[in-house]
Amino acid sequence: MVLSQEYLIKSNGRLNLSGLEFIANSISPQKGLYIAPEKCFYFATTTLLEWQQEDGAVGADGNTTSNALSDFVVLLRPLTEHSDKIYCENLQTFPRSA
DSSP states (O other): OEEOOOEEEEOSSOEEEOOGGGTTSOOOGGGSEEEOOOSSEEEEEEEEOOGGGSTTSBOTTSSBOTTOOOSEEEEEEEOOSOOOOOOBOOSOOSOOOO
């Protein structure tokens, strides 16, 4: 598992979670997960999972099975008071593999 730094997100009451390939493009509801958090600021972290290591995630044919976990988990933590905390602004969230 790899944990990202914290990012600051402002919710207008609707957020879309999707893969990186959709960041600069329009996305259909079938390609992402729409959530409706309260309107406020959140600290967000993303955890990359090693889902391929889970039992049953990859079939004998080498393809992903329906039992495979998601690639990542996103945690939103409401910013409940004024904070001078530094948050990440980098586009490169995780270190690149060598």
